[in-house]
Amino acid sequence: MKNLENKIAVITGGNSGIGYATARELKAQGARVIITGRRVEAVEKAAAELGVIGFVSDQSSVEQTEFLARKVSEKFGKIDILFINAGIVNTGLIEQVTEVFFDGIIDINFKGAYFTLSRFIPLLNDNASVVFLSSNTASMNGAMSSVYSSGKAALNSVMRIAAVELAPRGIRVNAVSPGPTQTEILNKLGMDETARKAVDAWMIERIPLKKIGTADDVAKMVAYFCGEAATFITGAEVVMDGGMSLAG
Secondary structure (H helix, E strand, C coil), X not given: CCCCCCCEEEECCXXXXXXXXXXXHHHHCCCEEEEEECCHHHHHHHHHHHCCEEEECCCCCHHHHHHHXXXXXXXXXXXXXXXXXXXXXXXXXXXXCCHHHHHHHHHHHHHHHHHHHHHHHHHEEEEEEEXXXXXXXXXXXXXXXXXXXXXXXXXXXXXXXXXXXXXXXXXXXXXXXXXXXXXXXXXXXXCCHHHHHHHHHHHHHCCCCCCCEEHHHHHHHHHHHHCHHHCCCCCCEEEECCCHHHHC
16 A cells, blocks of 8 residues: 655665665655665665665764755755664663763764754655654663663654644654664674574563564554654654563
């Protein structure tokens, strides 16, 4: 069913994981999709596989984000969907966090996301949809997650304020907050198969639904927020973690 026929969508961090799955889902629903990423080869490969348009842009750089907005404006004019997805995950105890560590996460996950929204607002059509990728950790209190979790909590605050500011134009702003999700990030932790299975088992034990989410699960929720069924939803955060945050 092509619910997003002829809509133009921009997805940051669209060359892998949740961004890649969302690009595939939005295209399947009829949207014309533009993905971004920091690595030239990865963006080109993903764009070719998906049959979408790829732009190289580093979300941690406001200058590159502004250049991206200009390029999108020149080539496509206005857009209908903005999925602010690019981000990184890292952990550390508060007493051991360095300024470099802090800035590395916040510059992409919060500052970068903030200015992506800011610079793309003039490109949004009336009644457009903006979706942030947040995290269930935004409302949890896990050790070693202070920088990552606080960045996502701040993002949720911006999401709600943006929903108020953009409501007069009919633009809806929402957030999806996944818990553990099977993506390439988990595969890049440098563990062998036995260690990886042990980590999966540890996470599943803490999830009431006893399974780990998939990128496709999140992609479908993003697509829902962008479609006709969600035209009266704004300022909302949907937590997709199998009940993990309920269990504490």
